[in-house]
Amino acid sequence: MRAMNCRAFGPVDDLVLEEVATPVPGPGEVLLRVAACGVNFPDVLIVQGKYQFKPEPPFAPGGEVSGTIAALGPDVTGWTVGDPVIATTLWGGFSEELVIAADRLLRRPDSMDEVTAAGFALTYGTSYHALVQRAAIRPGETLLVLGAAGGVGIAAIQIAKALGARVIAAASTPEKLAVAKAEGADDLVNYSEDGYRDRLKELTGGRGIDVVYDPVGGALFEPSLRSMAWNGRYLVVGFASGEIPKVPANLTLLKGCAVVGVFWGQFRRTEPELDAENFRALFELHAAGRIKPLISATYPLERAKEALHALAERRVTGKIVLTV
Numbered sequence: 001m002r003a004m005n006c007r008a009f010g011p012v013d014d015l016v017l018e019e020v021a022t023p024v025p026g027p028g029e030v031l032l033r034v035a036a037c038g039v040n041f042p043d044v045l046i047v048q049g050k051y052q053f054k055p056e057p058p059f060a061p062g063g064e065v066s067g068t069i070a071a072l073g074p075d076v077t078g079w080t081v082g083d084p085v086i087a088t089t090l091w092g093g094f095s096e097e098l099v100i101a102a103d104r105l106l107r108r109p110d111s112m113d114e115v116t117a118a119g120f121a122l123t124y125g126t127s128y129h130a131l132v133q134r135a136a137i138r139p140g141e142t143l144l145v146l147g148a149a150g151g152v153g154i155a156a157i158q159i160a161k162a163l164g165a166r167v168i169a170a171a172s173t174p175e176k177l178a179v180a181k182a183e184g185a186d187d188l189v190n191y192s193e194d195g196y197r198d199r200l201k202e203l204t205g206g207r208g209i210d211v212v213y214d215p216v217g218g219a220l221f222e223p224s225l226r227s228m229a230w231n232g233r234y235l236v237v238g239f240a241s242g243e244i245p246k247v248p249a250n251l252t253l254l255k256g257c258a259v260v261g262v263f264w265g266q267f268r269r270t271e272p273e274l275d276a277e278n279f280r281a282l283f284e285l286h287a288a289g290r291i292k293p294l295i296s297a298t299y300p301l302e303r304a305k306e307a308l309h310a311l312a313e314r315r316v317t318g319k320i321v322l323t324v
Contacts, residue, residue: 003095004304005058009049012308015061015094017301023099025073030102032085034324036118036298037093038064039307040151041240046091047308053090061308062093062322066108066117076102084108086117088125088268094304096324103272106279111287119151119293119319120286121279126237126264127155128278130213131163133267134260135233139164141210144200144227145185146220147240149176151293151319154183156213158291159282165211168203170196170220172314179317183294191220200227208255213237221245225252225259232257240314294318 001022004015025031043061045051069083079085079102086106092098108117131137143160147153148169160167161184169180170189177188189199200209208229214221218241225234225248234257247259268275285291296318299307307320 001096002301003060004062004301005060006047007058009047009054009057012044012047012305012312015047015305015308017304020095022097025071025076025099027074028076028102029073029099030069030076030079030105031071031073032065032067032087032098032100033070034065034093034096034098035067035114036065036324037062037322038119038122038151039299039304039311039320039322040064040122041238041311043094044308044312055091059091060094061091062095063090064088064118064120064122065093065098066114067098067324069105070097073099073102078102079105084114086121088121088265090265094301094322096301109283109287111283115295115298115321115323116293118321119295120282122264123151123155123293123319124159124282124291125268125275125278126262127152127159127213128282129264129267129275130235130237130262131156131159131165131211132278133274134262135211135235137163137165137211140166142166142168142204142207142229143211143213144168144170144189144209144224145180145213146170146191146224147214147216148180148185149317150215150240151316152215152237153180153213154294154318155291157183157185159285162285162290168200168209176317179294197223197227200224204229208232211235215239216241217245218243219245222248222251225255225257228255228257230256234259235262236260237262295321297321298323
């Protein structure tokens with residue numbers, strides 16, 4: 001089979017498309033024939049050795065895939081060869097076949113095609129967990145979404161609207177804000193322009209933001225935290241800006257707000273039953289047409305490096321997916 005491998009930690013351009021042996025599933029594992037793989041910011045970090053998990057090279061990046069089961073390892077029950085599935089993994093998705101633990105599989109619903117499925121699990125799993133378990137967002141509350149035209153940003157907008165919240169979308173260009181508006185945002189803020197906090201104050205009538213969804217970090221953190229309402233929840237989702245901000249602890253005291261970490265991967269490992277409930281709810285929302293990933297581009301496996309560059313350079317709206 002072919003895989004886009006990282007042979008040593010370093011630049012994305014060092015990835016190599018090569019022929020490798022087809023893996024064999026062990027006990028509790030399945031061999032998955034990959035149809036498509038979502039491209040996400042952790043894929044850039046893991047290749048560079050900057051992610052919290054560092055696999056031993058060579059390995060293929062890629063953390064969310066869709067495909068069909070090609071073979072079952074010993075002791076696997078509840079699945080059959082040919083079943084259409086969605087799988088999340090820390091790495092390995094940029095390949096034609098992948099061995100994965102059976103307990104990391106989701107059955108792909110009939111309402112979802114393979115490309116859509118490859119752009120669903122990570123972004124919607126993260127955003128639903130963030131808004132429901134970590135923020136306990138309530139109907140009528142105001143959510144500020146930073147990086148609103150990205151994959152997790154769009155997922156957060158759609159889910160929040162389905163849960164009855166008001167959404168303010170924040171992004172760096174008019175084009176990205178137009179995407180967020182088309183995906184359901186109620187109001188828009190361009191954070192590359194002056195007056196960011198004044199605009200948030202105006203939009204909330206001086207009350208402030210109930211929940212901030214932040215996958216960006218960096219320079220946006222402090223002004224957004226200063227714009228919180230009393231009892232607000234600031235969701236730390238990621239650091240796409242490349243800068244991990246420090247929390248001014250006095251602001252949490254003055255605002256009576258909480259800064260809350262969101263680590264969906266660890267949540268899924270430690271609370272699998274609750275994660276499964278989340279996906280049942282998400283699949284119902286998708287089948288009802290209330291949520292749907294915006295797949296802005298697809299790339300063949302051999303152009304994976306181009307896809308990663310587009311993501312790293314923040315030229316992507318919605319999700320991009322490799323077709324394998």
